Amino acid sequence: MVGWMLEWVDTHAHLTFPELASELEGVLARARAAGVGAIVSIGCDPESSQRTVALAQAQPGVWASVGLHPGYVPDVSLCDLKTIRALAQEPKVVAIGETGLDYYRLPSVPADAAAIIRQQKDLLWAQLDLARSLRKPVVIHNRSADADLMEILRAHEPGFVPWGVMHCFSGDSRLAFECLELGLMISFTGILTFRNAGSLREVARQVPLSRIMLETDAPYLAPVPHRGRRNEPSYLPAIASVLAEVKNISVEEVARVTTDNARALFGLS
Numbered sequence: 572m573v574g575w576m577l578e579w580v581d582t583h584a585h586l587t588f589p590e591l592a593s594e595l596e597g598v599l600a601r602a603r604a605a606g607v608g609a610i611v612s613i614g615c616d617p618e619s620s621q622r623t624v625a626l627a628q629a630q631p632g633v634w635a636s637v638g639l640h641p642g643y644v645p646d647v648s649l650c651d652l653k654t655i656r657a658l659a660q661e662p663k664v665v666a667i668g669e670t671g672l673d674y675y676r677l678p679s680v681p682a683d684a685a686a687i688i689r690q691q692k693d694l695l696w697a698q699l700d701l702a703r704s705l706r707k708p709v710v711i712h713n714r715s716a717d718a719d720l721m722e723i724l725r726a727h728e729p730g731f732v733p734w735g736v737m738h739c740f741s742g743d744s745r746l747a748f749e750c751l752e753l754g755l756m757i758s759f760t761g762i763l764t765f766r767n768a769g770s771l772r773e774v775a776r777q778v779p780l781s782r783i784m785l786e787t788d789a790p791y792l793a794p795v796p797h798r799g800r801r802n803e804p805s806y807l808p809a810i811a812s813v814l815a816e817v818k819n820i821s822v823e824e825v826a827r828v829t830t831d832n833a834r835a836l837f838g839l840s
């Protein structure tokens with residue numbers, strides 16, 4: 572009789588990115604061995620979305636989210652929405668995204684930056700509309716764009732709650748509570764384990780566990796003690812043990828509640 576295994580959901584990983592796709596069998600086997608029984612693989616453009624749908628349909632325990640990432644503008648545009656809309660109706664597609672706003676690396680010429688921002692906002696609006704019409708949740712990416720992003724999200728009324736997740740949350744507690752009020756889940760990555768992330772751990776302490784999900788964002792953001800290396804879904808429990816410590820609860824409770832949360836948001840079964 573083998574020991575029982577905690578069951579985790581990695582709510583955000585990029586399984587089709589070359590760092591993971593090149594040894595996918597090993598990545599998935601190690602995830603299962605670590606108790607990560609479900610992975611939501613995230614598309615960022617038409618190509619990665621297409622491939623993530625094919626992957627999810629071929630692999631038990633893998634689901635897909637399809638979308639156009641703001642950081643891929645101008646390489647992705649409203650013209651690509653047709654492809655995303657078609658993919659979104661395929662079996663095992665559980666969400667739209669990642670979408671959102673990313674002002675981290677804008678062009679230095681103001682007119683060029685304004686044009687990129689305009690396109691990112693158009694894409695976000697279009698994907699929110701798509702998600703609402705299909706009654707699917709949204710995976711939201713935010714980098715250095717708090718005010719503009721919240722203004723658009725506030726104007727979006729999907730008519731069901733929770734209707735999405737702020738993925739890779741790294742904001743302050745005010746932003747966290749604004750997101751909760753809007754009906755969003757909050758998802759933490761390996762950043763939570765970084766030595767210098769004390770203020771983020773304080774945010775995690777304040778957010779109710781019933782609204783928290785966990786993700787690796789693999790291949791990026793490997794948690795301590797793997798920091799700096801290529802990340803993969805099997806590292807998810809390292810994030811969970813820090814969350815358990817921060818909240819002064821058992822790892823079992825973190826597993827049970829965050830897994831329930833993910834299953835409910837994405838409708839995994």
Ligand SMILES: [Zn+2]
Binds near residue numbers: 669738739
């Ligand atoms: Zn992201």
Ligand SMILES: [Zn+2]
Binds near residue numbers: 583669
């Ligand atoms: Zn991502």
